[in-house]
Amino acid sequence: xxxxxxxxxxxxxxxxxxxxxxxxxxxxxxxxxxxxxxxxxxxxxxxxxxxxxxxxxxxxxxxxxxxxxxxxxxxxxxxxxxxxxxxxxxxxxxxxxxxxxxxxxxxxxxxxxxxxxxxxxxxxxxxxxxxxxxxxxxxxxxxxxxxxxxxxxxxxxxxxxxxxxxxxxxxxxxxxxxxxxxxxxxxxxxxxxxxxxxxxxxxxxxxxxxxxxxxxxxxxxxxxxxxxxxxxxxxxxxxxxxxxxxxxxxxxxxxxxxxxxxxxxxxxxxxxxxxxxxxxxxxxxxxxxxxxxxxxxxxxxxxxxxxxxxxxxxxxxxxxxxxxxxxxxxxxxxxxxxxxxxxxxxxxxxxxxxxxxxxxxxxxxxxxxxxxxxxxxxxxxxxxxxxxxxxxxxxxxxxxxxxxxxxxxxxxxxxxxxxxxxxxxxxxxxxxxxxxxxxxxxxxxxxxxxxxxxxxxxxxxxxxxxxxxxxxxxxxxxxxxxxxxxxxxxxxxxxxxxxxxxxxxxxxxxxxxxxxxxxxxxxxxxxxxxxxxxxxxxxxxxxxxxxxxxx
Numbered sequence: 036x037x038x039x040x041x042x043x044x045x046x047x048x049x050x051x052x053x054x055x056x057x058x059x060x061x062x063x064x065x066x067x068x069x070x071x072x073x074x075x076x077x078x079x080x081x082x083x084x085x086x087x088x089x090x091x092x093x094x095x096x097x098x099x100x101x102x103x104x105x106x107x108x109x110x111x112x113x114x115x116x117x118x119x120x121x122x123x124x125x126x127x128x129x130x131x132x133x134x135x136x137x138x139x140x141x142x143x144x145x146x147x148x149x150x151x152x153x154x155x156x157x158x159x160x161x162x163x164x165x166x167x168x169x170x171x172x173x174x175x176x177x178x179x180x181x182x183x184x185x186x187x188x189x190x191x192x193x194x195x196x197x198x199x200x201x202x203x204x205x206x207x208x209x210x211x212x213x214x215x216x217x218x219x220x221x222x223x224x225x226x227x228x229x230x231x232x233x234x235x236x237x238x239x240x241x242x243x244x245x246x247x248x249x250x251x252x253x254x255x256x257x258x259x260x261x262x263x264x265x266x267x268x269x270x271x272x273x274x275x276x277x278x279x280x281x282x283x284x285x286x287x288x289x290x291x292x293x294x295x296x297x298x299x300x301x302x303x304x305x306x307x308x309x310x311x312x313x314x315x316x317x318x319x320x321x322x323x324x325x326x327x328x329x330x331x332x333x334x335x336x337x338x339x340x341x342x343x344x345x346x347x348x349x350x351x352x353x354x355x356x357x358x359x360x361x362x363x364x365x366x367x368x369x370x371x372x373x374x375x376x377x378x379x380x381x382x383x384x385x386x387x388x389x390x391x392x393x394x395x396x397x398x399x400x401x402x403x404x405x406x407x408x409x410x411x412x413x414x415x416x417x418x419x420x421x422x423x424x425x426x427x428x429x430x431x432x433x434x435x436x437x438x439x440x441x442x443x444x445x446x447x448x449x450x451x452x453x454x455x456x457x458x459x460x461x462x463x464x465x466x467x468x469x470x471x472x473x474x475x476x477x478x479x480x481x482x483x484x485x486x487x488x489x490x491x492x493x494x495x496x497x498x499x500x501x502x503x504x505x506x507x508x509x510x511x512x513x514x515x516x517x518x519x520x521x522x523x524x525x526x527x528x529x530x531x532x533x534x535x536x537x538x539x540x541x542x543x544x545x546x547x548x549x550x551x552x553x554x555x556x557x558x559x560x561x562x563x564x565x566x567x568x569x570x571x572x573x574x575x576x577x578x579x580x581x582x583x584x585x586x
Contacts, residue, residue, distance in 0.1 A: 041193060044185070045200045051181040053204075059171035067205035068275065069167060070178065071282060072144065072160035074201065077182045078194040078286050079116050079147055080124035084187065086114040107150055115285075117150040128179045136175040137164035154292055158281040192256065195249060195287040202244050202279070207452065217243055218316040218375070219410055221455035222420070223250045226314055226373035228464035229402065229422055234264035235311030237291075238365050240298040241358070242269030245280035247314040249287050267291030268304045299324050299335075299357065306365040307334055313362045313372040313423075319416075320377060321354035329357060334364050338393045341386050355380045356390050363394060363423055371401075372423040378405065381419050398433040399423045402467055405438075407445040409453045417442065422467075437470045439463065458484075458584055481585060488581035495574045501567060538568070 056066045090113055094106045110117040120126060122143040130139055144159040167174050185197070199220065206217035227250045239247045248267040255262055267289055271277045280293040294303045326342065326349045329335040341356040351357060355376060362372045381403065383391070394400060401424035408417040427433055441463055445453040455463075461480050468476045 041196060045197055048181060048184065048197065049201065049204050052178060052201075055174050055177050055181070059167070059174045061167060061170055061174070063205060063208040065163070065166060067201075068160045068279070069163045070205075071198065071201060071279065072163070073140070073178055073182055074194065074198055075159065075282050075286060076122075076127070076140070076143060076147075077124055077185055078198075079118060079122075081185070081187060081189055081194070083110070083114055083116050083118045083123075086110075089113055111150055115288075116147060119146050122146040124179070124183065128183055130176075132172075132176075135168065136172075136179070137168040140164050140175065155281060155285060158278040160278075195252070195283075198283060198286045199246070199249055202246070202283075218246050219454060220246065220250065221460060222316075222375065222406070222410060223247055223314075224253075224457075225404075225455060225460045225463060226420060226422075227251050227254045228460055229467050230312055230314070230371040230373045230424075232265060232312045232314075232371075233258070233260055235266075236309065237265055237267045237312045237314065238269075238304065238306060238310040239267075239313070239315050240270045240306070240361060240365070241315050241317040242271050242280055242293060243276055243316070245269060245283040245293065247316075248289055248291065249283060251312075251314070252287055252289055262288060263290060265290070268306075268310070269293040270296040270298050270301075270303065272297050298361065299328055299354070302332075302334065306361070308364065308367055310365050311367060311370050313365050313370065314374060315358070315362060316375040316411075317354075317358040319355065319418075320379070322350070322352070324351040324354050324357065325349050326351055335360050337364050338390045339386060341390065343385065352385075353383070353387070355383070356387050359394070359421070360390065363397075363399060366399075366423065366425050369426040370423075371426070372421075374421055375411075375418050376421055378417045378419050395436070398428045399425050400436050401427060401432075402437040402439070402470070404463070405440050405442050407442050407453050409451060410445070410455075415451075432471075437467065439466060458580075462584065484581050484584040488578060488585065491574060491578045491581060495571070495578065498567070498570050498574055 052070055056063065090106065090110045093109050093113070094104070097103045097109065107117040121139070127136070127139055127143060130136060141161040141164060144161050148156055148159055164175060185194070202217050203220060223246050226247070232251045232254065237248060237251055239245075242248070245267075248269065251265060251267070252262050255264065267284070268291060269280055271280060271293060272295065274295060277293055277295045283289075284291055284293065296303050326340065329351065330340060335357050338356075338360050341352050341354075343352050358374070359376065359380070362374055366372055380387070400421070402420075402422040404420040404422075406418055406420060409415050411418065441459075444455065444459050444463070446456050446459070448454050461476075465476045465480050468474070
């Protein structure tokens with residue numbers, strides 16, 4: 036499946052699912068988890084179908100041995116799932132109206148879980164479906180039908196991307212609450228591009244739905260490394276979010292564990308000096324953490340505690356520096372970290388200043404990137420990405436820190452939200468790579484942008500010719516044969532002038548046609564002409580975009 040096909044599939048699936056929600060009058064918060072559960076069932080069925088012949092073959096062969104194996108054990112070893120007849124997607128899809136679809140989905144979820152390891156027990160949504168069925172009986176059958184549009188041969192990678200796409204859409208629609216479980220993908224991708232987690236253990240003590248882990252896996256796919264080379268460890272305090280994260284690991288075929296834990300009070304992974312990589316987007320500016328909880332914990336007190344001098348209350352002033360200390364102390368001797376902090380953490384005074392000074396003096400701070408406001412769903416305040424690298428100690432970079440001001444680099448996705456494009460991420464991470472002494476990514480990016488520019492210019496010719504041909508045909512119909520249109524050119528200034536001229540000609544033609552469109556029966560053709568003009572404009576925008584990236 037191409038990137039374009041996947042994008043179209045994602046948009047169609049979301050449009051259908053969201054339309055059903057709106058029609059049924061269901062809140063987004065009550066709809067997200069059940070929908071993600073159905074995506075999971077479709078994924079499990081696709082994967083099981085892929086290995087089904089092999090499972091049956093081994094089961095039949097096993098019958099002739101002294102110690103025959105049950106089909107369930109064979110399936111778990113080969114596929115990671117066992118699906119009984121009533122857990123198959125087609126069974127659920129073809130149930131009659133007289134059946135309770137909610138009950139059938141719940142039983143399917145229970146069946147899938149019953150064969151899983153303990154760490155993946157009780158993670159799939161079950162009772163959530165009854166409320167939807169009570170609201171509108173048609174929604175669940177239609178949802179099952181919607182997700183049957185995912186091709187039978189869709190890979191786990193495709194499902195991982197669809198799952199992540201839906202997580203992002205639900206987070207956006209839920210606003211403040213959505214941001215608690217989902218960090219915008221473009222921010223996570225940049226963090227991953229900088230720390231490059233090729234192999235080892237990855238830790239996120241505020242993991243939400245597991246986005247940091249998923250993007251690490253996607254990075255490994257892109258760079259031709261194996262997902263098996265990483266092991267992920269996540270902590271999350273919200274039970275419902277823990278379940279989302281565990282589902283995310285299963286869908287994305289990631290090795291690791293997600294544990295429910297309050298990171299201030301619990302240390303289930305014994306994280307001190309343990310991890311190759313730490314990535315996180317912790318909650319900002321949390322007040323009221325008790326000093327007694329953290330004062331004797333060397334995960335938090337190694338660089339000092341954020342306390343107001345002279346105050347005798349048992350409260351930490353602000354948890355930002357508890358998180359920063361936790362990230363630093365969780366790294367092994369060559370570990371790297373990338374995480375999000377509010378801008379205020381970069382110049383906080385008093386005890387925070389002393390902690391920051393110790394961390395900077397230790398030589399582990401590698402890079403600081405200020406990012407635009409409105410990049411997150413929970414907060415609008417501007418934030419900074421911090422990067423640690425313990426391997427730079429005792430190197431020429433030990434006393435150097437790279438600062439990047441990226442506040443004005445963004446794409447506006449709606450009135451209240453912004454993001455980074457793939458090219459923004461590549462360009463910014465290339466700057467970090469050059470600072471690290473490697474120009475490989477820089478050369479590759481320039482090569483890619485140059486290739487894209489040449490391809491886009493080449494693709495413009497048939498689009499312009501099609502427009503010119505259609506325009507000529509339309510003009511001939513009203514006996515105007517005086518059209519002059521510049522031919523295909525590779526000069527960027529000429530291309531932009533050409534678009535301007537085409538727009539003027541198009542407007543002029545439509546003004547002449549306006550009084551007589553219906554009479555001449557040309558309404559449909561004029562709409563098609565506008566569509567072809569839009570294609571020209573989009574392609575010329577693309578040409579200018581690649582040219583700007585090269586510049």
